[in-house]
Amino acid sequence: MATIETTYRDALRLALTEAMREDDSVILIGEEVGVYGGAYGVTKAMIEEFGAHRVIDTPISEPAIVGAAVGAAMTGLRPVAELMYVDFVGMTMDQLANQAAKIRYMFGGQIGVPMVLRTQGGTGRSAGAQHSQSLEGYVMHTPGLRLAMPATVADAYHLLRQAMRQPDPVVFIEHKGLYTMKGEVDPDAPPAEWGRAAVLREGADLVIVSYSRQVHYALAAAERLASEGVEAAVVDLRTLNPLDFDTIRPMVEAAGRAMVVSEGVMTSGVAAELAARITEECFDFLEDPVLRVAGEDIPISVSPLLETNSVPTPDLIVDTVRKIGLGAAA
Amino acid sequence: MATIETTYRDALRLALTEAMREDDSVILIGEEVGVYGGAYGVTKAMIEEFGAHRVIDTPISEPAIVGAAVGAAMTGLRPVAELMYVDFVGMTMDQLANQAAKIRYMFGGQIGVPMVLRTQGGTGRSAGAQHSQSLEGYVMHTPGLRLAMPATVADAYHLLRQAMRQPDPVVFIEHKGLYTMKGEVDPDAPPAEWGRAAVLREGADLVIVSYSRQVHYALAAAERLASEGVEAAVVDLRTLNPLDFDTIRPMVEAAGRAMVVSEGVMTSGVAAELAARITEECFDFLEDPVLRVAGEDIPISVSPLLETNSVPTPDLIVDTVRKIGLGAAA
Amino acid sequence: MATSMTAPRPNTRLYDFYREMRRVRTFEERVGELFVRGQSAGSMLHLSIGEESAAVGVGAAMQAGDTFTTHHRGHGIFLARGAEPDRMMAEIAGKESGYCGGKGGSMHIADMSLGHLGANAIVGGGIPAVVGAGLSARNLGTGTVSVAFFGDGATGQGILYESLNMAALWQLPCLFVCINNQYGMGTRIDRATANPNLHERAAAFGLSARTVDGLSVEDVADAAEEMIADARAGRPGFLAIDCYRFFGHARKDKSPYRADGEEAAGRQKDPVSAARTKLIVSGLASVEALDALDKEIDAEMDGAIDFAVAGTEPPMAAMFRDVYAPGEPEPEPVSARLSRVLARD
Amino acid sequence: MATSMTAPRPNTRLYDFYREMRRVRTFEERVGELFVRGQSAGSMLHLSIGEESAAVGVGAAMQAGDTFTTHHRGHGIFLARGAEPDRMMAEIAGKESGYCGGKGGSMHIADMSLGHLGANAIVGGGIPAVVGAGLSARNLGTGTVSVAFFGDGATGQGILYESLNMAALWQLPCLFVCINNQYGMGTRIDRATANPNLHERAAAFGLSARTVDGLSVEDVADAAEEMIADARAGRPGFLAIDCYRFFGHARKDKSPYRADGEEAAGRQKDPVSAARTKLIVSGLASVEALDALDKEIDAEMDGAIDFAVAGTEPPMAAMFRDVYAPGEPEPEPVSARLSRVLARD
Numbered sequence A, B: 001m002a003t004i005e006t007t008y009r010d011a012l013r014l015a016l017t018e019a020m021r022e023d024d025s026v027i028l029i030g031e032e033v034g035v036y037g038g039a040y041g042v043t044k045a046m047i048e049e050f051g052a053h054r055v056i057d058t059p060i061s062e063p064a065i066v067g068a069a070v071g072a073a074m075t076g077l078r079p080v081a082e083l084m085y086v087d088f089v090g091m092t093m094d095q096l097a098n099q100a101a102k103i104r105y106m107f108g109g110q111i112g113v114p115m116v117l118r119t120q121g122g123t124g125r126s127a128g129a130q131h132s133q134s135l136e137g138y139v140m141h142t143p144g145l146r147l148a149m150p151a152t153v154a155d156a157y158h159l160l161r162q163a164m165r166q167p168d169p170v171v172f173i174e175h176k177g178l179y180t181m182k183g184e185v186d187p188d189a190p191p192a193e194w195g196r197a198a199v200l201r202e203g204a205d206l207v208i209v210s211y212s213r214q215v216h217y218a219l220a221a222a223e224r225l226a227s228e229g230v231e232a233a234v235v236d237l238r239t240l241n242p243l244d245f246d247t248i249r250p251m252v253e254a255a256g257r258a259m260v261v262s263e264g265v266m267t268s269g270v271a272a273e274l275a276a277r278i279t280e281e282c283f284d285f286l287e288d289p290v291l292r293v294a295g296e297d298i299p300i301s302v303s304p305l306l307e308t309n310s311v312p313t314p315d316l317i318v319d320t321v322r323k324i325g326l327g328a329a330a
Numbered sequence C, D: 001m002a003t004s005m006t007a008p009r010p011n012t013r014l015y016d017f018y019r020e021m022r023r024v025r026t027f028e029e030r031v032g033e034l035f036v037r038g039q040s041a042g043s044m045l046h047l048s049i050g051e052e053s054a055a056v057g058v059g060a061a062m063q064a065g066d067t068f069t070t071h072h073r074g075h076g077i078f079l080a081r082g083a084e085p086d087r088m089m090a091e092i093a094g095k096e097s098g099y100c101g102g103k104g105g106s107m108h109i110a111d112m113s114l115g116h117l118g119a120n121a122i123v124g125g126g127i128p129a130v131v132g133a134g135l136s137a138r139n140l141g142t143g144t145v146s147v148a149f150f151g152d153g154a155t156g157q158g159i160l161y162e163s164l165n166m167a168a169l170w171q172l173p174c175l176f177v178c179i180n181n182q183y184g185m186g187t188r189i190d191r192a193t194a195n196p197n198l199h200e201r202a203a204a205f206g207l208s209a210r211t212v213d214g215l216s217v218e219d220v221a222d223a224a225e226e227m228i229a230d231a232r233a234g235r236p237g238f239l240a241i242d243c244y245r246f247f248g249h250a251r252k253d254k255s256p257y258r259a260d261g262e263e264a265a266g267r268q269k270d271p272v273s274a275a276r277t278k279l280i281v282s283g284l285a286s287v288e289a290l291d292a293l294d295k296e297i298d299a300e301m302d303g304a305i306d307f308a309v310a311g312t313e314p315p316m317a318a319m320f321r322d323v324y325a326p327g328e329p330e331p332e333p334v335s336a337r338l339s340r341v342l343a344r345d
């Protein structure tokens, strides 16, 4: 295969399909992954190719879905479990954090739990407080869980392929606002190293560190800022565990300014970690504190106006940079 | 009542008992809170005074315990639910984060959920990976949930009394290592304002910000440091939501150095938030990055040696301060 | 129940049931319209068409002061318990004039004054709250019952069994109503469980439990009356109501996973037309009278759409409100924090 | 099963059962000693004395390759499936020579080579893993069965019902074994549920389900053999085993919530002495032979204590190992991070 243009959704399906063709031990398990084809269509028609024993529709039992995936992963299968919304992760946190994440450690390294938990999060569909969250912070705070959050079509494919090869449990969070996004991917090209951030834009004035959909907001903001004479670099973390500081450190040291952009709520979340970490690593080079542009510390409303403004927007990113004294207002 | 000397455990019981005497709508609900008297003895003999309709022993059903408390709180009772270990919060996160925390907001302010979820966490009993965690980070990352973590006997009493008067859900996390600690409390004295941090030690060289058991480790470390000529202030946050920066800001600005000490795992946890926040608030005054002394990014072992060293110790605090170039090594 | 009608009408239970069921159905049809007109907040709209007897039959058996929670398909239930269609539709449109000021939407409608403790977007999420409400009723001696409404899909959720067990153990005034429309999204009940006789599970926990055919709203109401009376006396129950989900799971789902024949057959189980036919055949109401009633209801529900469309989105200032109680400081907006941080010198 | 005995012995099933049950009991008594000697890692030690027939009866019915998970009271089960007492006791003491290198302890013992997918400190936490193991067995065609062992207390946990439902729906080779020792900590089963006939719940989900009296290990084994054969053929089951928890919940609990009379009566339900008596009465073994066996076992278990006590704590270097797979970078220790941060200039 050469480079193809496709959507984030189809790139995900391609990754799942190829892995299932290559390895009989890969199974999909979750609500509506089979006959329905996935709530967001990612697994469409896969049950027809792979059958109901490998594409497993479940009852609405999130805790046991994750728990069954744990047991399957310990006994020879490579389960890709699906949580329809990351908002449901709360009911699975015991199986995820007390079982999947700790089994290798508690049992002294005897065995791992090579499973992927695919899910999706974020705002954008007026889906309300229980279907619009960005809960990667819970996952990132749990040692033992890898965490991947693709922002691009190419990463939808490659990160998912890589996630399915990890020896440890990976939580793989897609963004509901990206499924129909188009982009290019070369499935045969060697992917970027797992755990390595991608520099999507260079820029000498400021480094914006982000992941998932907010990467696109950051890029849009950077474009606008460029027209105002400010050059912002944009880094897509791709994975939050592992977390790549080797890429970020020299960039921030050079620019002297960093902003982190995350859709998760600000307090005690991913943005806090990134800000604390960048500060630790680059303290002497920083001209300002690392700027946290993150989700508001509130639930998400169904009202589209409130929903949109409950998480960072390109406007907020631009306005913040202007406040630094860079750009238009400067 | 005047000042009494008592234990953390008994101070908690006193708070619960007085509240139940004053207000018939207060109930306790949880596993073993009644006949057994609580796994750590906090509710000992309370069922005898208040009866089984108010001190409610439950089946082992954490999700429904929290869910029932939510419903009770919405319909006129003042439930104090108990999770035997904070490690079980994973299975209740849906009821806690999607229901209790969001009900007021989702329903447009119609009603609140005035419940307290009492639980305990931390290391110290060789209880292993699933009974030794410090999971306040999950709670602090959830808008809508108040979070109190008493370090002293006086706060065990006063914070719990205050928690039971809050209009919103409060997660109240005790420390299993403190139950037998003795101290003084005057139940009749007006308590410190809810949400206000306590300065337990003044010191011009460094501000150590902590909460729960680590406050005592910080105080012990500060004592040792004082003998080396370093004066460290120690702040006990008491509540993590609300979070009091008005107390901390001038202290850090004056000292120019801050350390945060938390038993929770470092990455994306409470220490990250505190470090990020202090940096934001006091950037121009900081001579070093805020130092994060936190739980290791690993599960807790049952082996006492590994367990002890998986979370901050007074030694680690002292050594870190020495590394700054303050104290003995300087 | 809040409906304003002018023409004299037969004073029978079945007629009232028909009227309420028709109101539910027409309301739901209008929700569909709202969506098509691009006026709904999002597409996560779950219509209860085909399930009206559950809402109305059980709703009629409840009393003032009784409380309830619903699942995501709960419009009909709330209507049957007295909701104003205007404010419901406005909420579904995400407007400030809605029940929750536009923050909740279709899946999070609630109204404390009518005992509605809340719809829920988490399957099973609202069930344990009725256990808590049952504790309140018991301890405060209110004499009220609390009813959990949920779908067959929620029988996959462990929290249901935890709740059933507690209610039975403590003999709480609770009723668990499972609206079995045969589907959880695209999964037919026989692909979700090996034993679709759902009430047997509740019986095993010690509740009085039964299944009733939702085709007859009178049967539903009879069962509900008995079981609610029992619940009020401390004998909690579980009532499964068999029906059929006429349309897709949510607005965009066309149910490709169902054979046409199955849908056609399923839609025969129509409690609204069954009630209508019975009213006419038994001479309790004339076709003309019912047509007139239907028109009245059409007008009522058209009014709800107009009300919703005319509403405004909640103001930005509402965003930070209601996270905590009135009087508590609101969370600091990100932009305010950033301004503060950057304005430091 | 790993026991090294020298004397010739009667080759009967009951004798073997007795031996294994006695080994379990003696092991547990030694665990108590380990604690008293201050050599156990902590006090969260849950002894299975009184429950030996469950471990041994079901354990004997399992085959090599079959997998299982246990609850926190799982020493006996693992012994019955071939565990080495030495390494178990060392794990309980938190020593490097233990099954999990001293990281897991009593509540997290596991051994993949013997099919032990892990004990669990979360009540109910290990149950869904057998559903996953059942999927593996089905998809990979291994012909193995996976057994979840848990206490009556776990019937409060919703995840049990989710797991039962899945196993029945997918006809997986799973057996759910509920060791009903009448108590969850201080809560007697009749204070935890309105219907203590626990197997009825599983039946309602479509599993074959029954209760057996744990006094007779032979009865337990018969039931388990049948149900495991059924499970292997795709008919999952639920087996409740009635017994009595002889001592407190954990080492420090003296069961003040139980009347003396109740305990005395409960301890009559002793599967070990019942088997012993039957062996003697039926002439299958002499008192002397059994005494000799008991002594052998005493020596074996004394050896386990010695082995555990002689072991060393895991080295500090083990702390950051096994969070992720070998070859993956280990998490950076806090002190290393701080050194790096502070050494920046």
Ligand SMILES: Cc1ncc(C[n+]2csc(CCOP(=O)(O)OP(=O)(O)O)c2C)c(N)n1
Pocket: A031, A060, A062, A084, A088, C046, C071, C072, C073, C121, C122, C123, C124, C150, C151, C152, C153, C154, C155, C181, C183, C184, C185, C245, C249
């Ligand atoms: C915990 C949880 N899991 C999954 C979903 C997604 N979901 C929403 S409705 C639904 C089907 C529910 O079926 P049922 O309970 O029968 O209700 P119905 O839609 O048929 O009225 C699913 C899977 C959800 N909202 N919450």
Ligand SMILES: Cc1ncc(C[n+]2csc(CCOP(=O)(O)OP(=O)(O)O)c2C)c(N)n1
Pocket: B031, B060, B062, B084, B088, D046, D071, D072, D073, D121, D122, D123, D124, D150, D151, D152, D153, D154, D155, D181, D183, D184, D185, D245, D249
């Ligand atoms: C999820 C969870 N809740 C509570 C506890 C505390 N706890 C440990 S054992 C136990 C009682 C369990 O009873 P049962 O399942 O009958 O097992 P038994 O102890 O009788 O063997 C409780 C409540 C726990 N470990 N995990």
Ligand SMILES: [Mg+2]
Pocket: C151, C152, C153, C179, C180, C181, C182, C183, C184, C185
């Ligand atoms: Mg349904």
Ligand SMILES: [Mg+2]
Pocket: D151, D152, D153, D179, D180, D181, D182, D183, D184, D185
């Ligand atoms: Mg028990």
